[in-house]
Structure formats: structure tokens, C-alpha cells
Amino acid sequence: MRRTLILLSASLLTLTACTTKNDGTPSPSGHTPSQSISPDSTDNVPGPGVPKVEKPIDIAHFKQTPCDALTAPEVTELLGSGVTPKPEVAGTAGPQCRWDSPRVSQAGVGVIFTSVDKRGITRVYEAQGKEYPFFKPLPPVDGYPIVAYDASGDQTSHGNCTVALGTSNEQTVDIDVTLSEENVGKKDPCAAAHDVAAQILNNLRKAK
Secondary structure, three states: OHHHHHHHHHHHOOOOOOOOOOOOOOOOOOOOOOOOOOOOOOOOOOOOOOOOOOOOOOOHHHHHOHHHHOOHHHHHHHHOOOOOOEEEOOOOOOOEEEEEOOOOOOOEEEEEEOOOOOOOOHHHHHOEOOOEOEEEEEEEEOOEEEEEEEOOOOOHHHOEEEEEEEEEOOEEEEEEEEOOOOOEOOEOHHHHHHHHHHHHHHHHHHOO
């Protein structure tokens, strides 16, 4: 895990030194899950072709305190010092937290413990090419399925990537990573999101 943190620091932190923070308050997440994809049902999950979550994780604690998904030292390593977490327990798409660097333009991380349905990562697979024109399965995180998606198409050239990490067949944790302006085009935001997902998964497991 330490190597993952160092790699992520290289992809997010080291290229944020020369830009300034834009004014304005960011939304909790620019890529909230669609709420009209499938019914609130656990029937037939995982769906055809959808990877199964073999070891479900109880994330009830994080639905009450979503900012616990990342520790303060992890946030500092990712985004630098002075980052204030912005929780929204009653978020439209589910309990969520957002961390944005106060020192550089646009660099930030968001997490949503989705509550739009109970279909887990199947929801994202069912929407590929429809609600989510950008859809890209990524290597599993220690056996847990993860996929990049976006309702606005491929935003990686703009330094943004959103991923859904399956924590059970009925639940995902959705993670949004935005690189600093200086990092755009130099680093892969989906690789950064994958590394953040690994950090979050580790914290979810430790809280069991």
C-alpha cells in the first residue's frame, strides 16, 4: 500500500505546485450516478457479464461518516496540506465527501456511497453505451471489481475520471478524481482514481 501512495503522490501532488486555486465552491461530485437506470431491486445481481463481489464489505459506518473514507494523512499526501473535507450525508446520490486542494486549480477527490438503487456495479454495466457513453473496466482492486464511467463521455483528457468500486453485489463506492491543471495530459486520472480506490478499500476493510 505504501508504494501505491507514493505512486499516487506522484500523479496528483508533484504536479500541483505552479497553479492557483480557482474561486468557487465545487459540487460534491460532478458525476453522480444515474437514478433512472434500473429499479430498486436486488434481483439478478450481479447481472450477465458483471464481475461478482466474493467478499462483501459492510460500509454502514461510512454512510454515516463518509469523510472517513480517507484519513487526514492520506488526504495530505494526495492533495497537500490545508484541505478541508466537505461531507454531505444527505446527498442526492448517497452520503458523500469532497476534498479539494486550496492551493491549486481543480485538483480534488470525491467519494459517494451510492444509494440510488441496490444493484451495485451491475447498474454501471447496464448503462454502458447508454447513460454512460464512457465505460472502461479497470483491473480489480485486490479482487474487488472497479469500472470507470462518465455520463459526459471520456473526460480523461480534461484530467477527470470517475470509478465505481463494487463493495458488494448490491453496493458501490463511486470515486471521482480531478487532476490539477498542470497534471492534465501528463498523468492518467483513471490510474489515479484506481489508486485512491485502493486506499479507500483498505480503510473500509479496517473499519469492519
